[in-house]
Amino acid sequence: MEQRQLLSGNEAIARGAWEAGCGFGSGYPGTPSSEILPALAELGDCYTEWSVNEKCALEAAAGAAIVGARCLVTMKHVGLNVAADPLFTLAYTGINGGLVVVSADDPSMHSSQNEQDNRHYARAAKVPMLEPASSQEALDFTKLAFEISERFDTPVLLRVTTRICHSHGVVSVGERSVKQPACPPQPQVAKYVMLPVHARQRRALMAQRVASLRRYVESAQVNRREAGDPAVGIISAGVAYQYAKEVCPGASFLKLGMTWPLPEQMIRDFAASVQKLYVIEELDPYLAEQVQAMGVAVTPLPESLQEGELNPERVKAALEGSPPGPQSAPDLPARPPQLCPGCPHRGVFMALHRLRLFVTGDIGCYTLGALPPLQALHTCMCMGAGVGQIHGINQACGAGQRAVAVIGDSTFVHSGITNLINIFYNNSPSVVIILDNATTAMTGGQDHPGTGRTLHGGPGRKLDLAALCQGIGIRHVQTVDPYDFKQTQAAIKAAVERDEPSVIIASRPCVLLSRQRGRPFVVDEESCTQCGVCLQVGCPAIISSPTAAGRRQPQIDPLLCSGCGLCAQVCPQDAIRQAGDTA
Numbered sequence: 001m002e003q004r005q006l007l008s009g010n011e012a013i014a015r016g017a018w019e020a021g022c023g024f025g026s027g028y029p030g031t032p033s034s035e036i037l038p039a040l041a042e043l044g045d046c047y048t049e050w051s052v053n054e055k056c057a058l059e060a061a062a063g064a065a066i067v068g069a070r071c072l073v074t075m076k077h078v079g080l081n082v083a084a085d086p087l088f089t090l091a092y093t094g095i096n097g098g099l100v101v102v103s104a105d106d107p108s109m110h111s112s113q114n115e116q117d118n119r120h121y122a123r124a125a126k127v128p129m130l131e132p133a134s135s136q137e138a139l140d141f142t143k144l145a146f147e148i149s150e151r152f153d154t155p156v157l158l159r160v161t162t163r164i165c166h167s168h169g170v171v172s173v174g175e176r177s178v179k180q181p182a183c184p185p186q187p188q189v190a191k192y193v194m195l196p197v198h199a200r201q202r203r204a205l206m207a208q209r210v211a212s213l214r215r216y217v218e219s220a221q222v223n224r225r226e227a228g229d230p231a232v233g234i235i236s237a238g239v240a241y242q243y244a245k246e247v248c249p250g251a252s253f254l255k256l257g258m259t260w261p262l263p264e265q266m267i268r269d270f271a272a273s274v275q276k277l278y279v280i281e282e283l284d285p286y287l288a289e290q291v292q293a294m295g296v297a298v299t300p301l302p303e304s305l306q307e308g309e310l311n312p313e314r315v316k317a318a319l320e321g322s323p324p325g326p327q328s329a330p331d332l333p334a335r336p337p338q339l340c341p342g343c344p345h346r347g348v349f350m351a352l353h354r355l356r357l358f359v360t361g362d363i364g365c366y367t368l369g370a371l372p373p374l375q376a377l378h379t380c381m382c383m384g385a386g387v388g389q390i391h392g393i394n395q396a397c398g399a400g401q402r403a404v405a406v407i408g409d410s411t412f413v414h415s416g417i418t419n420l421i422n423i424f425y426n427n428s429p430s431v432v433i434i435l436d437n438a439t440t441a442m443t444g445g446q447d448h449p450g451t452g453r454t455l456h457g458g459p460g461r462k463l464d465l466a467a468l469c470q471g472i473g474i475r476h477v478q479t480v481d482p483y484d485f486k487q488t489q490a491a492i493k494a495a496v497e498r499d500e501p502s503v504i505i506a507s508r509p510c511v512l513l514s515r516q517r518g519r520p521f522v523v524d525e526e527s528c529t530q531c532g533v534c535l536q537v538g539c540p541a542i543i544s545s546p547t548a549a550g551r552r553q554p555q556i557d558p559l560l561c562s563g564c565g566l567c568a569q570v571c572p573q574d575a576i577r578q579a580g581d582t583a
Contacts, residue, residue, distance in 0.1 A: 007171045009164040012135040013102060014039035015171070016142030017072040020098070021179040022046050024064035026057035028414065029443040030076030031111035032165035033104035037074055038446075041455055045176065050446055050455045053383070053414040054079035058086045061099060066192065068097040069181040070146050077105040077118045078382065082415070084121070087155065091125045092202040093192050094153035094209075097181060098146035105161045107282050108309040111442070113363060113380060115308070117283035122157050122260035126210055129157040129260040130222065131238040135169035141222065141257060152209050152216075159259070161282060163239045163309070214261045222257025225270055233274025235267065235287060240310050244280040247316045262290055271296045278319065282310050339368050341541040342517070342562025344508035345435050347482035348406065350537055350570065351489035352376040357496065358403040360386035360393065362411050365442045366435050369406070373538045377406065384415030391419065391428045402496045404431045410440040410448040413463065417472075423501050424473045431495040431502045434465060435482075437510040445512065469503045476502040483508055485569040511562055518563020519578045521556050527575035528554065534567040534576060542567055 007015060014036050017025065025040045025048040027033070041048040051057035054075040061071035075083060080103045087101065103121070106112040122129035130145055132138040138160065145156040190198050217223065228251045236244045237256040245253065254270040256262070271277050271291075278299050279288040283306060288298050301318045314324040339346050349369040352359050353376040361367060361377040362385065370377035379389055390405035397403070407416045412434050423430045440446040447453040452462030469477045476498060480488045488506060495502035520541075523534075530551040534542055541560035544552040556567070558579065568576040 003173050004170050005173055006168055007135050007139070007173075008035065008166055008168050009132070009135050009138040009160055010035040010166070011039045012138035012169075012171050013072075013074075013142050013158070013160070014043065015173055016139035017070075017100070017146075018043040018046060019139070019174050019176055020143045020146040021070050021177045022072050022146070023069040023097075023179070023181060024061055024071040025049070025074070026051045026061050026071070027074035027102075028052075028054045028057055028079055029440050029446040030079050030104070031443050032106060032162040033074045033076050033079075033102060033160075034443045034446065035165075036072075036102060037455060040072065045178075048455050050440075050448060052449060054083040055086060058083040058090075058101065062086060062090055062095070064181070065095040065097045065099040067181045067183050067185045068179070070098040070179055072100050072102065072142075074102040075104070076112065077103055077116055078112060078114065079103075080118055080121055081116075082383070084125075087121070087127070088125045089194055090155045091127050092194060092199055092206060094202070094205075095149060095155060097179065098149035099155040100142060100145040100149060100158055101155055102158045102160065104165055105159065105283070107161055110162055113382065115283065117286060118157075118159055119259060119286045120284070122159070126206060127155050127157055127260075128152070128213055128217075128258065129159055130257060131159050131259050132164060132257070133238050133241045133255070134164070135167065136171045137257065138164060139171050139173070144222065148216075152213055154209060157260075159238070161239055161309075210261065214264070217258050217261055217263045218265055220258055220263070223263050223266060224255050224257075225266070226253040226255060228252040230273060231275045233270060233277045234280055235270070235277070235291065236280040237287065238282065240280050240282045240315075243310050243312045243315045246312045247319065256287070259287065262287070264294055267291055267294060268296060280310075280315060336371060337368055338371065338538060338540055339365065340511050340562075341539055341560045342511035342564040344437055344482040344506065344511070344564075345369060346374070346537060346539065346564075347485050347488050347566050348433060348435060348492075348506050349374040349376040350566065351485065351492050352404065352406075353536070354489065355493060355496070357492075358393070360389040360403060360405045362386040362407045362416075363442070364408040364411055364435075365437075366406060366408060371538075373536045383411050384419055387412075387416045387419035387432055388422070390430045390432065391423050391426065394428055394430050395426075402429070402431070404433060404492065404496065406433045406435055408441075409434055409436040409438070409450045409465065410446075412465070413449050417468070420469065420474070420501075420503070421472055428501060429499050431492070431504065433492070433504045433506060436465060436505050436507040438507075439510045439513060441510045441512070445510070465505055466503075469505075474501050474503050476500070477505070478503075479505040479507050481508055482506040483564050483566065485566055511564075517561075518565070519580065520558040520561035520563055521565060521568055521576050522558070522579050523554050523556055524575045524577065525553065527573050529573050529575070530554070531572065534571055537567050537570060539567060
């Protein structure tokens, strides 16, 4: 009897990998891909792990694939930048067990620093790519990706986007088919040792593989023609197909499930059967440019359609010849994101703000330190970049113009360590503050080597960040409690004045890890002079109302207050105290 379940796209990918007999799953958490590996772990019978970074994840999976295990590697779009080095060479070596790499793109940058289109990676690396348009296809295409990977001896990219990852659909599920790895590994030097003499041979084999893939894709069932009005033909893939289908249900469609290599003859035949041809796609004109390069005429659409997510309204406007404009949002009051009440990062940023330091930063919850009223973060480029930038800034500016870097604990392990080694090696007088909140908070609270717990929640080996920094050779490594504002500010001030590298570890678990709170704080209105210093903390629990004199009277919402006490520590009048305390 057929079983049907309501699954998100991410859950469907996990289910497809499980049904395909995946034996090794690895990745690094990154929205919108973060839920895939936990879902796969929950299904059981498959080794899964959070790896240190995406490069480590893909290289570990490559090892498992060499001995024949089917492997799934998950990451968000910028994660593939980190894993690109092994991916391009894996396209040369090929695999043994099926190797599927999930790249989750994030149009409109809901939780990302850029809006790159990772379809270009498939074309550049010459690896096949599948793009599901629903939860059912997410499951089916994942299973097919393993089959293609093993049939053509290549890694396969499975490209999804935010809406596919997080939308739910009814999915027909099946049983698991187990494929046992062939251990121990057998040496294949000419295949896996990429000396130039071997790489040249593999390059020729890769060309043969691409030719075989081009023949395969012409009859692959994932690409299909849908007959309709021949006046309008639409080529589309992924979630863009769903939008186009909703807007033009009567049009003729060429729905692509495999977007590299493209089925050229199928595209030519489809184009010849319609009077006007459109290509509807999200982000770059990846498909349109390749179709035009075949000599096929494509009706142009506004370039503004390439910015942000698509939706039916934007697609409809573009097809009607109207400017599609940006993705519309409900007309709601502005509500900027902010650090949670009691967030341990707030004490560090308050100290940095008071010391008037230039701060290089990174990807994480703490990026919100750039916003008012804290305004104590001045760069954010990519994982680990803040630690690299601080070295360049301090070397260029010289003594007396010190800047400070902040980086999260998970991000430090991901890609901050090598930059810290570079600081040590070059004796750069730089200060690196590791914001250790014992989790990968921004992507949902996943564990990492610094937490001592694995993806399954069981015990793992805990990385000692202080010992690691000392092992590198950093002489000045200090751990502070960011709830102790005076200690934190003094540690930063002393580190900045040193003429050699320093590391400060601000250690306090994320407030969301435990629902236990301290006694809330209250404002003694008789002692309060309405100076506004507590409002500069930027805590959502501190609210204010205007007074007759035009000043702001601060108050603390007892339901939001976590009891961290930062507001009390910075109040110059000692007008804030814990509820129940007397003056």
